[in-house]
Amino acid sequence: MRLGRSFQCAVPALFAFAAACSAQVTFERIRAAEKEPHNWLTYSGDYSGRRHSALKQIDVTNVAKLRPAWMFQMDLNHKLETSPIVVNGVMYVSEPPSNVTALDARTGQPYWRYRRNIPQGVRACCGQVNRGVAVLGDRVFVGTIDAHLVSLDAHTGRVRWDVTVENFLAGYSITAAPLVVKDKVIIGVSGGEFGVIGFLDAYDAATGRRVWRRYSIPGNGMPEQKTWAGESWGQGSAATWMTGSYDPVLNLIYWGTGNPAPNSNGDDRAGDNLYSDCLLAIDADTSGLRWHYQFTPHDVWSWDAAQVPVLVDAPFRGKPRKLIVTPNRNGFYYVLDRSNGEFLLAEPFVKQTWAERIDEKGRPVVKADAIPSAAGAKVYPSPEGATNWHSPAFSPATNLLYTAVREAGAVFYKLPATYRLGMLFSGGSWHPIQGEEARGAVRALQLEDGKMKWEFPLHSPPWAGMLSTAGGLVFGGTDEGHFFALDAASGKLLWRFLSGGRITANPVTYMVDGKQQVAIASGQSLVVFSLE
Amino acid sequence: MTFRTSHVFALLAPILISVQASLAQAPAKPGALSVEAGAQVFTAHCARCHGAKGEGTTGPALTFPKLQRAGTDDLLFRIIYFGIGGTEMPSHFGLTEAELKQVALYVRSLAAKTEPVGPGNPFSGDRVYRAAGCNKCHTMDGSGGLMGPDLSGVGLRRNPAFLRAALVEPGSFLPDGFLLVRAVTKDGKAIAGIRLSEDTFSIRLRSASGDLYGFWKEDLKDLQREPTKSPMPSYKGTLTDAQIDDLGAYLMTRKEAK
Numbered sequence: 179m180r181l182g183r184s185f186q187c188a189v190p191a192l193f194a195f196a197a198a199c200s201a202q203v204t205f206e207r208i209r210a211a212e213k214e215p216h217n218w219l220t221y222s223g224d225y226s227g228r229r230h231s232a233l234k235q236i237d238v239t240n241v242a243k244l245r246p247a248w249m250f251q252m253d254l255n256h257k258l259e260t261s262p263i264v265v266n267g268v269m270y271v272s273e274p275p276s277n278v279t280a281l282d283a284r285t286g287q288p289y290w291r292y293r294r295n296i297p298q299g300v301r302a303c304c305g306q307v308n309r310g311v312a313v314l315g316d317r318v319f320v321g322t323i324d325a326h327l328v329s330l331d332a333h334t335g336r337v338r339w340d341v342t343v344e345n346f347l348a349g350y351s352i353t354a355a356p357l358v359v360k361d362k363v364i365i366g367v368s369g370g371e372f373g374v375i376g377f378l379d380a381y382d383a384a385t386g387r388r389v390w391r392r393y394s395i396p397g398n399g400m401p402e403q404k405t406w407a408g409e410s411w412g413q414g415s416a417a418t419w420m421t422g423s424y425d426p427v428l429n430l431i432y433w434g435t436g437n438p439a440p441n442s443n444g445d446d447r448a449g450d451n452l453y454s455d456c457l458l459a460i461d462a463d464t465s466g467l468r469w470h471y472q473f474t475p476h477d478v479w480s481w482d483a484a485q486v487p488v489l490v491d492a493p494f495r496g497k498p499r500k501l502i503v504t505p506n507r508n509g510f511y512y513v514l515d516r517s518n519g520e521f522l523l524a525e526p527f528v529k530q531t532w533a534e535r536i537d538e539k540g541r542p543v544v545k546a547d548a549i550p551s552a553a554g555a556k557v558y559p560s561p562e563g564a565t566n567w568h569s570p571a572f573s574p575a576t577n578l579l580y581t582a583v584r585e586a587g588a589v590f591y592k593l594p595a596t597y598r599l600g601m602l603f604s605g606g607s608w609h610p611i612q613g614e615e616a617r618g619a620v621r622a623l624q625l626e627d628g629k630m631k632w633e634f635p636l637h638s639p640p641w642a643g644m645l646s647t648a649g650g651l652v653f654g655g656t657d658e659g660h661f662f663a664l665d666a667a668s669g670k671l672l673w674r675f676l677s678g679g680r681i682t683a684n685p686v687t688y689m690v691d692g693k694q695q696v697a698i699a700s701g702q703s704l705v706v707f708s709l710e
Numbered sequence: 711m712t713f714r715t716s717h718v719f720a721l722l723a724p725i726l727i728s729v730q731a732s733l734a735q736a737p738a739k740p741g742a743l744s745v746e747a748g749a750q751v752f753t754a755h756c757a758r759c760h761g762a763k764g765e766g767t768t769g770p771a772l773t774f775p776k777l778q779r780a781g782t783d784d785l786l787f788r789i790i791y792f793g794i795g796g797t798e799m800p801s802h803f804g805l806t807e808a809e810l811k812q813v814a815l816y817v818r819s820l821a822a823k824t825e826p827v828g829p830g831n832p833f834s835g836d837r838v839y840r841a842a843g844c845n846k847c848h849t850m851d852g853s854g855g856l857m858g859p860d861l862s863g864v865g866l867r868r869n870p871a872f873l874r875a876a877l878v879e880p881g882s883f884l885p886d887g888f889l890l891v892r893a894v895t896k897d898g899k900a901i902a903g904i905r906l907s908e909d910t911f912s913i914r915l916r917s918a919s920g921d922l923y924g925f926w927k928e929d930l931k932d933l934q935r936e937p938t939k940s941p942m943p944s945y946k947g948t949l950t951d952a953q954i955d956d957l958g959a960y961l962m963t964r965k966e967a968k
Contacts, residue, residue, distance in 0.1 A: 371804075552750050552753065552754075553753070554753065554754070589758075591753065591754030591755075592754075593750060593751060593754055593809070594747075594750075596806070596808070598806075601806065602803075602804045602806070604804055606754065607754035607755050607804070609758045610886075612758065612886075613884075613937060613938065615887075615889075615937070635910070636910050637908055637909050637910040638909075638910075656909060656910050658909035658910065659909075660909060660910060660911065662910075674911060
């Protein structure tokens with residue numbers, strides 16, 4: 179795409195790939211994103227969800243010289259959870275609630291801004307946030323807090339099309355970054371606290387026409403609907419509120435689903451409540467459900483399984499496998515075979531007190547005293563989870579999965595719950611455990627067995643994701659505003675910077691003018707670093 | 711999300727009158743307007759800070775005929791729903807209208823249950839306050855020490871049972887995040903104080919004399935945390951039972967924050 183005079187096609191001097199200088203972001207480029215690491219073409223960097231970059235200008239020997247290059251101040255006072263996209267020196271960053279700005283990544287100054295008027299009465303459980311955009315061709319796509327999907331012209335920021343995904347008054351919203359697959363834009367919905375019916379949608383990128391919709395709650399006549407007592411499926415949620423991963427060879431989209439509703443009271447929804455708290459493997463062309471795996475059947479602790487799953491091809495117990503791995507909110511790290519959904523391993527990565535064990539079929543054996551009650555049940559982890567939507571990272575160099583973990587328990591209360599359209603539908607409450615300080619850590623888990631290789635303790639449970647790089651680094655952030663770099667092999671602290679704002683976002687890295695930059699949202703700003 | 715407190719008040723007003731009649735009703739059903747239903751909501755949302763029966767723990771007691779900030783039911787709804795800015799009282803936007811009504815009904819029912827007047831002589835208690843050195847750590851009406859909480863208007867927030875317990879066992883009512891720490895620098899200097907803020911890499915504290923200290927953790931030889939310890943000594947044995955009652959009675963007279 180042509181994007182102003184400053185775009186000089188300078189990058190191929192370093193990376194001799196014709197595609198890197200091409201005018202269009204194509205599906206093929208996103209599919210081979212690891213070959214142009216100077217760009218960050220999709221939410222997790224590539225389709226595998228690894229949030230790993232091949233860039234190594236910044237490495238363990240020089241990261242101590244990392245300094246702020248520029249900051250971009252956002253103009254609305256909402257929590258920042260955004261993760262930018264960078265294409266040939268142009269950064270597309272979403273700003274809450276549902277705005278988009280195109281920035282010159284060299285200078286930090288804007289090319290254009292898209293500002294959306296948000297109607298009164300939008301529902302958002304946890305802040306009017308937005309986690310990022312997607313790009314394809316000369317279009318930028320953003321999901322909005324009023325549950326629309328919008329296509330913007332990448333040159334101007336003008337709206338090309340704007341479609342209603344669902345009715346926000348019923349509790350739907352969109353906070354996740356879309357995922358482009360082939361010629362489609364895939365988008366999930368938030369609303370798990372409002373008793374919505376979750377689904378995943380695919381829209382034609384050119385026209386905005388909906389190509390398919392896959393509900394995350396089984397429809398009438400499907401035997402899986404019997405996993406909900408009575409009509410309880412009708413407000414069962416299973417929201418699809420984060421961005422998934424994609425395997426182009428298998429042509430499967432892997433998308434996590436959220437909690438069943440009401441969150442803390444399962445009395446009226448006896449059964450496993452499919453497909454809440456699941457990983458779904460969906461055919462990208464037909465929307466057919468190839469397989470599903472449920473982490474927490476009949477969840478009463480709000481342990482959504484929405485976080486980004488990580489795809490890795492690696493030997494497992496001596497046999498080469500196409501794996502999908504994910505540290506889940508329920509406190510267990512899981513390894514599955516992504517071609518067929520076969521359960522391979524579950525290993526706790528934080529303190530957990532709700533399950534005796536996960537049996538050989540991958541089903542948890544739940545402790546009776548872990549069920550929320552009127553008097554309160556003390557359980558680890560907390561409803562905010564052992565980890566949450568913030569991304570893990572995986573480095574092929576170390577074969578370690580890096581995850582920002584939350585060591586905290588909670589007292590879970592059950593309350594009566596009545597569904598009313600568009601109203602909170604929680605059936606309970608929770609509070610932290612008195613006298614205990616919740617803690618956090620970055621943990622490096624061994625891919626094959628989930629055992630901890632090292633940890634870097636954090637004062638507070640984090641809401642910031644991880645980024646790993648070929649420079650042997652892992653980047654992360656803290657609730658108190660530190661952005662830091664660890665040695666990916668040992669967990670040793672190599673660099674830190676106090677940004678002055680709470681960090682609740684995922685880092686990205688890319689290269690502009692021959693300099694590697696690392697970007698993280700903090701407070702009300704985007705802060706970008708490079709070597710001095 | 712919009713919420714009309716006045717509308718809820720209109721619904722609630724006639725029902726408040728029949729609080730006593732509701733007391734004997736069956737266990738709560740969704741939407742049932744009963745003190746029992748309110749007690750369930752209170753347990754889940756409020757008891758952590760206000761105590762299981764509203765007697766107060768880290769948050770103020772609610773067992774008063776007239777609540778300091780919630781003199782009217784409308785104010786009570788507003789406080790529960792929106793919280794109180796600048797304090798630890800959070801908003802409760804997650805409560806349904808029915809739950810809000812229930813919990814407000816329960817809070818109002820607490821006033822009838824507790825006798826806010828305790829034993830003891832407030833005039834003697836005034837002398838005990840000064841003789842025992844309470845003012846070295848606590849501020850009252852603008853003068854006194856900085857280490858402990860400000861006691862101006864304490865009689866509006868606390869009840870006699872709470873004050874007695876706090877004097878006998880001070881460590882049992884520490885606010886969330888309150889921590890006594892002892893930092894030892896690499897050159898052997900030890901500083902004890904209250905933690906003011908902390909992150910992964912550094913910590914800040916205030917000593918008993920009010921001095922402010924900040925440290926990089928990597929510069930410390932030792933950092934000890936005493937999570938259940940209050941800087942206030944127990945007065946059990948130091949003061950007689952009668953003196954503790956007198957002190958409590960005196961503090962209960964402090965009902966105006968000047």
